[in-house]
Amino acid sequence: MTVRPATLDARSAARQAGAVTVDPTAPWSPADPLGEVLGDLRMRGTFYCRTEGSAPFGVEMPALEGCMSFHVVIEGSCLLELDGRSYPLGPGDLALVPHGRGHLLRSGPGAPISGRADLLPQDYLADHYSVLRVEGGGERIRQVCGVVEPERPGATHLLDLLPPVLLVAAGDSRGWLTVLLGMIADEVRQDRPGAESVVTRLADVVVIQAVRGWLDTAATGPGWLRALRDEQVGRAVASVHRDPGAPWTLDRLAREARMSRSAFAVRFTELAGEPALRYVTRWRMHLATVELGRGARVGELAGRLGYESEAAFSRAYKRVTGVAPVTARRPAAPAPGRATAPRPRGDAAPSSSVRPGP
Template sequence: MNPNPPWDTADPLGEALHFLRMSGTFYCRSEVTAPWGVDLPPMPDCLMFHVVTAGRCWLQVPGEPMRQLQPGDLVLVPHGHGHRLLSEPGAPAVGLFDLPREIASERYEVLRHGGGGDAVQMICGAVRFEHPAARHLVQMLPAVIAVDASRPPQAEWMYSTLRFMATEAQQMRPGGEAVMTRLADILVIQAIRAWLEQGSATHTGWLRALQDRQLGRVIVRIHRDPAHPWTLASLAAEAAMSRSAFAARFTQLVGEPAMQYVTRWRMHLAESWLKESATGVAETGARLGYQSEAAFSRAFKRYTGRPPGAVRRQPAVA
């Protein structure tokens, strides 16, 4: 049976979205009353999201214009930058981890804070993406993505998902954390899809290459079969182009030579497998097409600056 999604040959960008599977760092239901402010610290390698379910507030991300959020709005801060949520511009903010919080489960909290004025309810989260394709896609995103739930076509799916999420956050029945995680998956993926559909961000770089009929097919083949003994000639043949034309076009759109991309993709996969599974060094190298553990170890150290055994010995991040 083919493990790959059936649409990805025709839609390489769809394949990239297929890998957007998140692991939650934490989720929080916030019930705050004016005046209030929460200072969220930087969370490297995390995407943070906020959904306003009742009331209005302001989002302040350094280097970005302040924006007001209202019920139904969803905002992503994809690169883990520190930012603030405020009852109004200029309101004093308290550090997130300095506020009293009710621990509902290992990764779910309830935060109540403020001066007793106008109330705001939000659902917030910080998530990680484990697959290298997902991380690569997230790197391409802007500093902030905001989705207005009142605008079609997102109005229907946003409202239905938000209602479900708000109800689940209030009740937290058995299995509630798992449900919240799946709903957050849907919200984040839909927000990224809405951004991609705007089109302006996909005219250059890796995203543009994925949408290119010839290069997109090649990138999918590299992702699916990293162990294949790829050469510039075989990649050009996949694209039905001459080697020189393919090499120039790939470098122009992706920003690096094709064979360098192949190596980087293999090393990203190797690092993920070594960190997150019980796969040994020799097995990892074999899965990526290396003929010996020594050959793989040399390539890995040359690319990352560390031997693969050192990466494998690192404790897993919760």
């Protein structure tokens, strides 16, 4: 069992109130730093669609900033096209588009595009579920598509590392995709009470499994992920991720890793490609950028991320990102539903962001 506050606010409040924190050496403390990162991949379901039809067909999937799309083929085949590259998908295959990029789904090369998927006529089973029918008279096609949004700001730290399209072939999923797909399709089809919550949690597992499979095979050079994989340094990185607002020093990080100060400093830089305290600052600014994009106030973030004043936080943010935090703050967007879902924001470059990475 992992004992961990659910939010940054909870941990910060506990620390400021003088509450006793969990001893990282205790037997119930997390022993898998990489697993903790995967634990941040909690999704907020935005929209789910079952596509039924026949070739030839083609639909445009809009760009949705801050979201990711997934497509699982149940029957037939299609092509996913992004940046001029085609990815063939067959029965049981999964394609994850993690960076909110617009893309196309076609039955085959050159198939005509009927329009943008969210604007085409479809049957709504609920505010967040629909059935889209595209008939061309040829080979049958059925697939389940979803648009999900990470709930936790730390998740984007990992998702930024993923390729433009992450593919999981039916034969590579070891059966888990078939089981999850069947459960999702059943919930969407029957529309039982609580279906949205069930499908959202199942989507969590789909995304986590896809990302975990990528982590098992991905070659990672110097960067935070490589540091996280290290048995000793990984403990320190995981501690920073759990409690970014703590008063981190090199000595304290070294104690978390159970290493000497000098050995830890050298090892961290060797693995991550930057000094440990610089990484701490960039991780804080990464979280701040995500939270500012969701409408958080600068003064609130300063205390939660370990800064004594708003001015100190603003200086650190501008030093790392090159812009003042107020320029990165956006009003919180309404939750998508039938009337608003999903709201495309185009492929324009997003406001300045920090991506601690390889």
